Amino acid sequence: MDARIDYYGNPTTAKFMKYVQSAGKALGTTSLPAATRELVHIRASQINGCGVCVDMHTKDAAHAGETPARLNMIAAWREAKVFTEAERAALELTEQGTRIADAAGGVPDEVWANAAKHYDDDQLAALVSEIALINAWNRMNVIVQQPAGDYEPGQWG
Numbered sequence: 001m002d003a004r005i006d007y008y009g010n011p012t013t014a015k016f017m018k019y020v021q022s023a024g025k026a027l028g029t030t031s032l033p034a035a036t037r038e039l040v041h042i043r044a045s046q047i048n049g050c051g052v053c054v055d056m057h058t059k060d061a062a063h064a065g066e067t068p069a070r071l072n073m074i075a076a077w078r079e080a081k082v083f084t085e086a087e088r089a090a091l092e093l094t095e096q097g098t099r100i101a102d103a104a105g106g107v108p109d110e111v112w113a114n115a116a117k118h119y120d121d122d123q124l125a126a127l128v129s130e131i132a133l134i135n136a137w138n139r140m141n142v143i144v145q146q147p148a149g150d151y152e153p154g155q156w157g
Contacts, residue, residue, distance in 0.1 A: 004144040021156075023133055030126035032119070035066060036090050039083075040127065041134045042074050043091050044098045048138035051148030056156070063153035086118035090127055097131040 007013045027037070038061040045053035058071055073080035077091045093115045096107040119127060140146075 001145065001147045003146045007140075007144075020133070020136065023129070027126055027129055027133065030122060032123045032126040032130065034064065035061070036087055036127070037130055038064070038066065039074060039087055040090055040094045040130045042071070043077070043094045044131060044134045045138055046075050047095065047098045048135065048142060050138035050141045050146075052141045052146040052151070053134065053138055055148040056151045059151055059153050089115045089118045093127060094131050097128070098135055 005013060007017050038057050041057040042054060042061065045057060061071060062068070067082075070080075070082045073082055074091075077083055077088060083091065089111075092111050093107065096103065096111050100106060115127065116124060
């Protein structure tokens with residue numbers, strides 16, 4: 001299986017990719033915990049059916065020391081005992097932000113308030129930005145049918 005577009009072989013997508021990657025690097029410098037960032041990436045990617053992002057972020061998380069038990073439970077986080085209350089709040093915000101079209105009123109105030117109990121303003125800004133960015137990546141990859149399965153940890157920086 002080949003992608004419909006080679007992101008780096010097309011001048012328009014190559015230019016766009018530089019900005020998207022730059023946004024990701026900027027978010028990597030925030031105080032939002034790295035483990036939380038990966039949980040957000042994985043959960044949104046699961047919801048959106050983005051195989052390449054699920055592959056990449058689960059492998060990167062495992063390489064960074066994330067446990068198999070936690071990685072295996074992300075899709076069923078509500079029933080799992082392996083996540084902190086802060087991580088659960090981030091996962092809920094991720095789901096609500098990813099499924100925004102499913103909720104006529106957008107992200108409920110209770111979901112936001114719960115996240116705000118666990119994260120300061122800068123971390124909330126980073127969390128919202130991470131959710132938006134991974135959703136952009138997911139949509140790009142799903143649209144072009146980016147193949148998944150051969151990612152090596154750290155391959156993309």
